[in-house]
Amino acid sequence: MADDQGTTGAIRTYPFDPGASVCGVGMQVGPMGAEGPWHGIGTTRRVHRIEFHVLLFFREGPVRHMVDFTEYEMQAGEILWIRPGQVHRFSRTDPYVGTALSMQPGFLPRATVEATGLYRYDRPPRLRPDAAQLAALEDSLAQLQREYLDTTTLPLSLHTTVLRHSLTALLLRVAHLAATSPESGDTAPQQGTTFTRFRDAVERGFPTNHSVSAYADDLGYSRRTLVRAVRAATGQTPKGFIDRRVILEAKRLLAHTELPVGRIGVAVGFPDAANFSKFFTQHTGTTPAAFRADQN
Known part of the structure; x- marks a missing residue:
């Protein structure tokens, strides 16, 4: 407990850092690991909260990752969605290989937030796409990453708008995967x-x-x-x-x-x-x- 957390008080909480984003936009996408934009969190290996969304797209496994008292053994091709406020911990020993996507609350409009179920805490963090779903997700993620890194062909306002649209397209695919997961337990849409x-x-x-x-x-x-x-x-x-x-x-x-x-x-x-x-x-x-x- 104390040696893991590093404090006897509140659970350590990390805010979203726009300064770590390309052009200071409200999202980040890059490789997992020490070279990634979120390495300051990932390398702590301590229990903590985040105030933003993180989606981890694993390219290698198994990797053990704890989210709110459940330890998930992630495999290559699987996705882990950690939502704001959830308590989680990176593995102390397993290497993280893949892509990490972080998103600041408020970056997407409310209608998109509802359509993509960003705050559906009842849905399981682990997602297991089939081969066709994974291929489509990888294409969408690659497109988002290209747009994220392209800071020269558009002014910042249009660059940010394109990022929002590209991120929405990816999240709609992820949300569909989450809603149709056997572990989802959906009873009805939570829109409205x-x-x-x-x-x-x-x-x-x-x-x-x-x-x-x-x-x-x-x-x-x-x-x-x-x-x-x-x-x-x-x-x-x-x-x-x-x-x-x-x-x-x-x-x-x-x-x-x-x-x-x-x-x-x-x-x-x-x-x-x-x-x-x-x-x-x-x-x-x-x-x-x-x-x-x-x-x-």
């Missing part, structure tokens, strides 16, 4: 503003707000409308959605920091340690202390 506004509000507010009615009021929806939208998008109730987000954050802090259990409870909205322990046990079947001990 009601659920996405609720999801974004929960992401901002879950450390202090666990009330469905409060979210409904803040967003200007009736409770019934919110229930219908969240159930259609995820198969869960709004309360279940909130509780799952709280539990995930609690697990992250228990496993990857040495914060006292009481402080972790406060961090996820439970000023009383006993109430936090009861909530955690109800949802996981184990106490916070036992869960932390199991991670060692």
Whole structure:
């Protein structure tokens, strides 16, 4: 825990660095490894969060990579999609060979974000394209990389626009692969503003707000409308959605920091340690202390 994380406090978080991008645009694409634009993160080999999207296109394997308590053994031809806020760790021993694509939140318009499912945290990080899908993805990725590196034939505004279109084309292919994956568990499209506004509000507010009615009021929806939208998008109730987000954050802090259990409870909205322990046990079947001990 502390020796892995390097701190006994919050999990280390890396923001997107536009200064590492060609022309300072809101995306980066390049080789994995020490020469890649994201080498400062990759070479840490420590548990951390990122505030942006990363897609890793593996050309060699196996490579073991942990994302939110699941270790994925990635093979050549597979893709790992790590979304903002997810806790992950690079392998300490396996070499990373392939292409890394990073994207700053806000680089793509909202309609594209919805169409590509950028924040579909319910979808599995690992994607396994078949031969035809992989060939199409490789062509699209190569085109994006050519456009990214071509800084001479267009003014910066048009260069950025072309990059957005090329990135959208690639992400639509990746999103289709994610939606049709046997591990996806999709029940219905998550497009539409009601659920996405609720999801974004929960992401901002879950450390202090666990009330469905409060979210409904803040967003200007009736409770019934919110229930219908969240159930259609995820198969869960709004309360279940909130509780799952709280539990995930609690697990992250228990496993990857040495914060006292009481402080972790406060961090996820439970000023009383006993109430936090009861909530955690109800949802996981184990106490916070036992869960932390199991991670060692």
